[in-house]
Amino acid sequence: MTTTTGFPLRFETTPSAAARADAEREVILADPGFGKHFTDHIIAIDWSIEEGWHDARVQPYGPLQLDPAASVLHYGQEIFEGLKAYRHADGSVWAFRPERNAARLRKSAQRMALPELPDEDFVESIAQLVRTDARWVPDAPETSLYLRPFMIANESFLGVRSAHRVGYYVIASPAGAYFANGVAPVSIWLSTEYSRAGKGGTGAAKTGGNYAASLLPQEEAYANGCAQVLFLDSVEGKYIEELGGMNVVLVYRDGTLVTPQSDSILEGITRDSILQLARDRGHAVEERPVTLDEWREGVESGEIAEVFACGTAAVITPIALLKGADFSVGSEDAPAGELTMSLREELTDIQYGRRPDPHGWMTKLVD
């Protein structure tokens, strides 16, 4: 076993002997869907309490070997990230604000008592995988290579404490256009019985448990004809938090953008970027507690003109209708808002290199 001491980590590469042939890959890239197909390689880095981070490698994609007593399987000590690599018209491949994902992974690690991976090693891990599997980055409009870094407790020990052995991995999955038939506004379901996160809990960490907690209310949303769930704060059940995996933004008629501030939401990089673009255009932006009543009354009176959700996967999803057990506000066939769509276009233009990148958000990974 080779141990790398000091940073940055050096990656050893073992090429896959089972890499897909060009023809097979082309078939997948012609209709990749989302999260269904994976590239030929995976990044792995080990951590132990004695050695710190070591053995960084690019290895063939395949099942992980986990002892049945691995603590992640029992106590859920895990965190993840999600970002995309975009192919530009000249063939080069770029990541969007990867240093923000690096910082957020460290923040999630702190909350979940996992070791912090240095930011430069995080960004290098992304770059190593994208360079190795560059042929898996699709080039059709609105397609990308979705990157999923994650960290798990893999010490074989059933005692309850933070693990002394951890694994960090990155997998990559080609992603088709999220809205294949044009951006379609969605209906969302208000969960009043369930919360996704509590005060002092793990809501601000990107950890699997928050998603596990959202699945039952998500089923309730489907049963009520809605695509996503909206969660309220767990203390008063009065303030808007976010959807299961996306942040929300309200747009007032005067152009002000309002988004919830809370210790139990996940601070999206898409949200941060959109709010910056809006500020650049001269819009006022407010990050503050937002009540459900403010949303309902604002949409009913017309003071709130547009509502949208945002996250890496779909960038911006317009919200047409909010539905609860005893009310609904908005209209199922409301068209996507004008500002919603124009911010979406501006952000995706930057991501795909179709317009200048004034904030230096893009990092080139492959020439």
Ligand SMILES: *Cc1c(COP(=O)(O)O)cnc(C)c1O
């Ligand atoms: C990842 C995530 C988001 C969106 O974050 P982005 O950085 O914009 O992709 C929002 N809410 C939750 C709960 C998330 O896990």
